[in-house]
Amino acid sequence: MSEKNNTNEWKSRELGALWARKGKNQNYFSGYVTVGDLGFEKRIKIVGFKNNFKDNENQPDFRLYQSEAEAEASESSNNQAEGEDQDLI
16 A cells, blocks of 8 residues: 555656657657646646766756747747737737
């Protein structure tokens, strides 16, 4: 029974998931993170690449980016929302 409780605890703390991928030039991660705001959850697709420009130990080993398709959709909806706000003024 404690294993089930432990699994439920980890599941409730989960923020997303990553999968290892093999690219043409380098290996990378793809996946998603789930973010919440005011009770609404949104799943954002991301990609992660090894930081090939790491100069010292304080710099990250990997960098995460919002997937291009996600970024374009988000930017488009933001532009629409901004246009709607301007009409109200």
